[in-house]
Amino acid sequence: MNANLESLYEIAKKPSRIIIGLMSGTSLDGLDVALCKITGSGETTEVQLLEFDTVDYSEEIKSEIRSVFAKPTIDFQKLVLLNEWIGILHADMILDCLNRWKIPASKVDLVASHGQTVFHAPKILHQLEKFTNGTLQIGDGDHIAVKTGIITISDFRQKHIAAGGEGAPLAVYGDYFLFSKKGENRIMLNMGGIANFTFLPSNHNPEEVFVTDTGTGNTLIDAFTRLSFPDKAYDKDAEIAKKGIVNLSLLEALKADDFFQAPFPKTTGPELFSIEYVRNAQTKSGTENISIEDLLATLTRFSAETIAEAINSTISNTTYPIESFTIYMSGGGAHNPLLTGWLKELLSCTFTNTDSLGISGDAKEAILFAILANETVSGGNSDFGSRKGIPSVSMGKISFPS
Numbered sequence: 001m002n003a004n005l006e007s008l009y010e011i012a013k014k015p016s017r018i019i020i021g022l023m024s025g026t027s028l029d030g031l032d033v034a035l036c037k038i039t040g041s042g043e044t045t046e047v048q049l050l051e052f053d054t055v056d057y058s059e060e061i062k063s064e065i066r067s068v069f070a071k072p073t074i075d076f077q078k079l080v081l082l083n084e085w086i087g088i089l090h091a092d093m094i095l096d097c098l099n100r101w102k103i104p105a106s107k108v109d110l111v112a113s114h115g116q117t118v119f120h121a122p123k124i125l126h127q128l129e130k131f132t133n134g135t136l137q138i139g140d141g142d143h144i145a146v147k148t149g150i151i152t153i154s155d156f157r158q159k160h161i162a163a164g165g166e167g168a169p170l171a172v173y174g175d176y177f178l179f180s181k182k183g184e185n186r187i188m189l190n191m192g193g194i195a196n197f198t199f200l201p202s203n204h205n206p207e208e209v210f211v212t213d214t215g216t217g218n219t220l221i222d223a224f225t226r227l228s229f230p231d232k233a234y235d236k237d238a239e240i241a242k243k244g245i246v247n248l249s250l251l252e253a254l255k256a257d258d259f260f261q262a263p264f265p266k267t268t269g270p271e272l273f274s275i276e277y278v279r280n281a282q283t284k285s286g287t288e289n290i291s292i293e294d295l296l297a298t299l300t301r302f303s304a305e306t307i308a309e310a311i312n313s314t315i316s317n318t319t320y321p322i323e324s325f326t327i328y329m330s331g332g333g334a335h336n337p338l339l340t341g342w343l344k345e346l347l348s349c350t351f352t353n354t355d356s357l358g359i360s361g362d363a364k365e366a367i368l369f370a371i372l373a374n375e376t377v378s379g380g381n382s383d384f385g386s387r388k389g390i391p392s393v394s395m396g397k398i399s400f401p402s
């Protein structure tokens, strides 16, 4: 047997594995690196987060990614070169983290790499009859495997599409394995660049679990903060938005897009929720000249209302009362007091953070990819039924170091 396959076989047989989960999301703030000890698989999965770090992206990295990010027309050579460059960068970031944590690479069984999404094109966005859903994550796993010497599993979203999904949200798998609890109605709400939630009903039935994106989370707030304040990456603690007043005409125009009429589950990205999207809504509502404070207040309210409406409409299609749900928030938006304050007004549920379940909300998505890699090598037996958007498949491609 090939020696690489032999070591993978040994890793698959272990009762627990050390897996580094990597996530770099749509906010382009940095690479989340989660060193996890994972025991069991599927519903018996237990995760211990041994170390976690967000390695900030330098302005150079951000600007290179932005040169191709979410743009329908780009320099093709740049995309090809970035695929290698990001793989190598991520490998270096892993090695730096391991060095700081004083953990030799030989102690790590697997790297689980999400890569950098550069374009997400579900059919609802591209609307081209003959093409299926599409998504592209770059930062090739072979570079990570060769540079770190650790078997790397990457490119998780393609199998999801091949099995009928949109390539996202994948959070549902980790959310079900870790957080579904008999007797408690839970919503796991992640507010990153894009917001999504997983519905985990109290009967713990995998066939009733549900997941969807809701629309923009922080992506528009970040984009307009950067436009007016080039030295600020985001509206920290909503300091700017808090000084503004929500513009109701603009809010109505922002909410008028077909995306919000499309049935659940659905996915989206900054390809739709862009500066141009907001400019169009401003033109339609005659609000081109509002202040940046009012604009950010309105964009924050837009996120809050669309998240709340998606959750309310999902729950109202079930027999569970809304008051019986606890919402566990995660992602950067959970740190935005204006956004979370409005959500609490709009949804009559109990609110807390995933940290209260022992999983840091900032690390949750990186942990998710470690869980998916764990499933690839030693799980894959969970059945989510035949509903749209949660295919019961293993995901990821395996790269060997040699």
Ligand SMILES: Nc1ncnc2c1ncn2[C@@H]1O[C@H](COP(=O)(O)OP(=O)(O)OP(=O)(O)O)[C@@H](O)[C@H]1O
Binding pocket: 024, 025, 026, 027, 028, 029, 190, 191, 192, 193, 194, 195, 218, 221, 222, 233, 234, 235, 236, 237, 238, 330, 331, 332, 333, 335, 336, 337, 365
């Ligand atoms: N203190 C804070 N106040 C306001 N917003 C914050 C705060 N901290 C983080 N954020 C927001 O969270 C964002 C980062 O969130 P996160 O890292 O969850 O996004 P992501 O993982 O890149 O996105 P996605 O989940 O869509 O891929 C920042 O860009 C900012 O908008």
Ligand SMILES: CC(=O)N[C@H]1[C@@H]2OC[C@@H](O2)[C@@H](O)[C@@H]1O[C@H](C)C(=O)O
Binding pocket: 025, 026, 117, 120, 135, 167, 168, 169, 170, 171, 172, 192, 193, 194, 195, 196, 213, 267, 268, 269, 365
């Ligand atoms: C294509 C893509 O990268 N989508 C991300 C993005 O960020 C949040 C939301 O949009 C979610 O659908 C997804 O990531 C998480 C990790 C997911 O798949 O669950």
